Amino acid sequence: MQIAILIFEKLTVLDAIGPYEVLRSVPDWEVRFVAPEAGTVRADSGALGLVADHSIDEVTAPDMVLVPGGEGNRPLLEDEHLLGWLREVDGHTRWTTSVCTGSLLLGAAGLLEGKRATSHWLYLDRLREYGAEPTAQRVVEDGKVITAAGVSSGIDMALGIVDRELGKEAAQAIQLAIEYDPEPPHDAGSPAKAPAEIVEAVTRIAAAEDEWLGARS
C-alpha cells in the first residue's frame, strides 16, 4: 500500500506524525510525505521544518491519503489545485482520511457530501458547510472515508486501519511496539470529560486566535 501524507505550511505536526508512526511500521507499506511543492514546510508553531520529498503532482494515485489539520489549511480551503488533487487521488484510494481540521479540506474538495464525518471538536459544526453530517466520535468511518477528531486521534485511526487491513494481531503488535498505553495525568481529553471552565477557556482562546488569523488573511 502506498500512503500519501499531505503536509503544508503551518500544519499541526502531531496530526500527521501520530498516524505516520503507526503506518510506517507495516513493512510493506510505503509512506510518502507530499506538499503543494516539494521541499520544506514549517509547523504552525514555527519551531520546526518538515521536508516533503514529493510535490502533490508527483503522487497522484496513492492507495491511501491522509490530510492533517492546522491553521495553515485556511488558505488551502480555496486552493483549487490542491482541492483538485484531493479529488483526483480520492478516485484511486482505498482509504481517504483526515485528522483534526484536515476534514475541512476533504469537505472543501467535495468529498464529504452526505457523509458522516468528524473534526477537532471546536470545528465539528463547520463540516455542515460542506454537506457532511458532523459526528462527535473519535474516529468516523463512512465508506472509504475515515475522519479522526483533534490532533492526537490520528494514532487511534491509524491503528484501526491496520486492524482493518491486516487484522487484530498486526494492530496489537504495532500498538505494543509504540507502547501506546496512554496514561494522561488527567481525564480531560474531550469536551464531555473536561471541566466546563476548561472547555470554555479553550473555546475562548481558539476563537480569539481564529479572529486574529482571519484578520491577517
Add this chain to the structure above:
Amino acid sequence: MQIAILIFEKLTVLDAIGPYEVLRSVPDWEVRFVAPEAGTVRADSGALGLVADHSIDEVTAPDMVLVPGGEGNRPLLEDEHLLGWLREVDGHTRWTTSVCTGSLLLGAAGLLEGKRATSHWLYLDRLREYGAEPTAQRVVEDGKVITAAGVSSGIDMALGIVDRELGKEAAQAIQLAIEYDPEPPHDAGSPAKAPAEIVEAVTRIAAAEDEWLGARS
C-alpha cells in the same frame, strides 16, 4: 522556559513530536529543535526529513532538554561531543528528559547513575549498564530527571510536566486542545496487556532488527 528537543539521523519521530505538540502549546515556552549539526535529519523510516534550526553548540543552557530515541542513537552512544553537550545542558536544566531509548543516551552521558529510569520496554534492562535502576512505569521521575517509556509515552510525560510547572488547569486545557482522549482499537500497549504471542513476536522482530543494525555499524 526554553526547551531544547534533540533530533538526529534516524530518530523515531513520534518520540519527539508527541511531547513537542504539548510543550509548544504553552504560550511562554520556546521550543528549539537542535541536532549535532543544524540542518535536516532523516527519520528512521527514511520517509521524512526534519529541520533543526540550531546545532547543539548554539543551545547550551535550555531550561529543559528532551532526548528522543530511535535506531539512530546507536552511534551517538559513543559520541563524546554529544554526550558532553548533554552533561553541559544538564548543568542548567530544571528538567532533563527522555522518551523511549533516549534514556540510553542520558545513561551514556552518565546522567542516570543511581537513578530510577525507564525506556522502551524492549530496552529497559539496558539501563543497568549505566548504573540506573530500570523501572517499568510509563513515566519515571527521579529528581529533575524524567524518563518516559516507548514512543507514544512522551505525550503523557509532557502533560505531566505542564501539570507540575503550571498546574492542573493548564494540563487539562492542553489535553483538551489536542483532544487526547485515547481510544485504541485494542488494549495491547504494554507487554503486561498484550497477548503473549504478540509480545514474543515483537521481541523477536526487534532482536532481528538489532542484529542487522549491529552488523552494519
